[in-house]
Amino acid sequence: MKTLLTGINGQVGYELQRKLHGMGELIALDRSKMDLCNLQQVRDVIRSVKPGLIINPAAYTAVDEAERNPLLARRINAEAPEVMAEEAGRLGAAMIHYSTDYVLDGAKSGPYTEEDVPNPCNVYGNTKLAGEQAIQAAGIPHLILRLSWVYGVRGKNFLLTMLRLAQERDELRIVSDQYGSPTWCGTVADATAQILAQANAMGNHSRWWQEKSGIYFMAPQGQTTWHGFAQQILAHANLSIPPRVTAIKTHEHPTLAQRPRYSVVSSRKLKNAFGLTLPHWEQGLRLCMQERELLPASSR
Numbered sequence: 122m123k124t125l126l127t128g129i130n131g132q133v134g135y136e137l138q139r140k141l142h143g144m145g146e147l148i149a150l151d152r153s154k155m156d157l158c159n160l161q162q163v164r165d166v167i168r169s170v171k172p173g174l175i176i177n178p179a180a181y182t183a184v185d186e187a188e189r190n191p192l193l194a195r196r197i198n199a200e201a202p203e204v205m206a207e208e209a210g211r212l213g214a215a216m217i218h219y220s221t222d223y224v225l226d227g228a229k230s231g232p233y234t235e236e237d238v239p240n241p242c243n244v245y246g247n248t249k250l251a252g253e254q255a256i257q258a259a260g261i262p263h264l265i266l267r268l269s270w271v272y273g274v275r276g277k278n279f280l281l282t283m284l285r286l287a288q289e290r291d292e293l294r295i296v297s298d299q300y301g302s303p304t305w306c307g308t309v310a311d312a313t314a315q316i317l318a319q320a321n322a323m324g325n326h327s328r329w330w331q332e333k334s335g336i337y338f339m340a341p342q343g344q345t346t347w348h349g350f351a352q353q354i355l356a357h358a359n360l361s362i363p364p365r366v367t368a369i370k371t372h373e374h375p376t377l378a379q380r381p382r383y384s385v386v387s388s389r390k391l392k393n394a395f396g397l398t399l400p401h402w403e404q405g406l407r408l409c410m411q412e413r414e415l416l417p418a419s420s421r
Contacts, residue, residue, distance in 0.1 A: 122145050122146075122172075122173040122174055122321070122326075123145065123146045123148065123170065123171070123172045123173050123174075124141065124144075124145060124146065124147050124148065124172055124173070124174045124175075124176060125148045125150070125166075125167065125170050125172035125174070125175045125176070126138060126141065126147060126148065126149045126150065126176045126178075127150055127155055127157070127175075127176070127177045127178065127179040128150075128151070128152070128157075128177070128178050128179025128180070129149045129150065129151050130151045130152065130275075130276075131178060131179060131180075131275075131276060132271060132272070132273040132275055132276045132278065132306040133178035133219060133268075133271065133273075133306045133309055133310065134149075134151075134178040134179060135273075135275055135306075136273065136306045136307050136309065136310035137176060137178060137309075137310045137313060139310065140310040140311060140313070140314040141176075141310075141313075141314060141317070144314065144317060144318070144321070145321070148170050148172065150166070152179075154166070157179055157196070157197045157201035158193070158196055158197060158201075160196075160200060160201060160204050163201055163204045163205060163208075164204055164208055167205065167208040167209075167212070168208065171212060172212070172214055173212075173213075173214050173215070174214060174215050174216070174217065175205050175208075175209055175214060175215075175216045175217070176216075176217045176313075177202060177205055177216065177217070177218045177219065178219045179197070179201075180197060180198055180219070180249070181193060181194045181197040181198050181245070181248070182245070182271075183245075183277075184223070184243060184245045184376075184378045184380070185376055185377040185378045187243065187244040187245040187248065187378065188243065188244050188377045188378045189377070191244045191248070194244055194245060194248045195248045195251065197248075198245070198248035198249050198251070198252050199248045199249075199251035199252045199255060200255075201252075202218055202252040202255055202256055203252070203255035203256070203259070205218075205256075206255055206256045206258075206259035206261055206263070207259055209259070209261045210259050210260065210261050214261070215261065215262035215263060215264075215330050216256060216261055216262070216263045216264075217263070217264045217266065217313065218252065218253070218256055218263065218264070218265050218266070219265075219266050219267075219268055219309075220249050220250075220252065220253050220265055220266065220267045220268070220336075221245070221246065221249045221267060221268060221269075222267055222268070222269040222270070222301060222338075222340070222381070222384040222386055223241060223242075223243065223245055223246035223249065223380075223381060223384065224239040224240075224241050224246050224249055224250040224253070224267065225237065225239060225240065225241070225246075225381050225384050225386075226239075226240035226241070226242050226381060227242065227299075227380070227381025227382040227383045227384055228240075228382070228383075229383055230383065231385075232385045232386055232387040233338070233384070233385070233386045233387065234338070234386070234387050234389070234390070235335070235336050235337065235338060235390050239253075242379045242380070242381060243378040243379050243380070244378065245378060246381075253265050253336065262327070262330035262331060262334050263334050263335075264316070264333065264334065264335070264337065265335070265336045265337070266309075266313070266337055266338075266339045267336065267337065267338045267339065267340075267386070268304055268309060268339055268340065269301050269302045269303070269304050269338075269340040269384060269385075269386060270301045270302060270303040270304055270350070270384075271304050271305075271306055271309070272303060272304070272305060272306070272409070273305060273306040273307065273409065274409060274412060274413045279303075279347070279350065279351075279354075280354055280406075280409070283351050283354045283355065284354065284358060286364075287355055287358060287360055287363060287364050288360075290364050291364050291365065292364055292365045292366075292367055293351060293364050293365070293366050293367065294367045294369045294373070294374065295347050295348040295351045295366055295367070295368065295369065296346065296347045296348060296368075296369060296370070296371050296373075296374055297346045297347070297348035297349075297368035297369065297370070298346065298370050298371055298382065299346060299347055299371060299380055299381070299382055299383070299384075300344055300345070300346055300382070300383045300384070300385050301344065301345070301346075301381075301383075301384045301385060302340040302341050302342075302343060302344050302345070302385055302386065302402050303341070303345065303350050303402045303405070303406065304339075304340055304341055304399075304402065304405065305341075305402075305405035305406065305408065305409040307405070307408065307409060307412065308341060308399055308400065308405045308408075309339060312339060312391075312397050312399060315395070315397060316395050316397070319395060320333075333394055333395075337388070337390055337391045337394065338386040338387060338388050338390065338391065339388060339391055339399065340385075340386050340388050340399065341399040341400055341401055341402040341404075341405050342398070342399065342400065342401045342402065343401045343402045343403065344385045344402075345402065346368075348366065348368045348369075350406075351366050352366050353403060353406055354406065354410075357406065357407060357410040358410070
């Protein structure tokens, strides 16, 4: 199957390109070749490539900036996926799309499941939910994979921010009353590759997609707070003089966008459908930190 992969300079897209290499014909594009702000270009590229599968990890993920730029966030997170889904429908293609735990309101006290009704509390979550709904409405074979607290060795994320600030400050004041499951993008790429291997092994490819289509939470085992995550990051960083990590409440660190207080999710549906159990988030962090030490500084 010919696969079109978007956003390869992003955290998840970069890892996907590495993991999917050799699994059929892969057309991997960055923003210079397929700019999700340009909907006509999105259509033209898909019509030129004629993929059997579109994988879309590209997104506008700057949560606070989305409050200032809601139209741009909607263009990238909702309108572009809608165009991809429309074009996939014309081609008879399938689609894998990555969404977020931020479609949740954070009001629960136990893990969310796919049966819980989304209720985003910020622009980013609203635009990602709109993208999900557009793909579902297109009626194409699809997997919508909702991720949680994604980080990696590239781009902008909590891990890299903590490592940078640890070199600059004596104290880090980190929120301790928001709960989630930090997810290394390498884990996401591994799980996606395993799912595609299952699809490719099926003789009746279309039947497999018909049976598996839907929304899935894809998150590692375990949960923590941003404060707990920061502590573990610094524990693996081997700093000669690590900064103090002080726990604070959300109201002590006001942000433009509201965050869900609790966005821990259950990945049981993913396990039941594909036999996949993602490793504990602390194991993912260890693997990520090991890989970071092997990468040249220019690649981080």
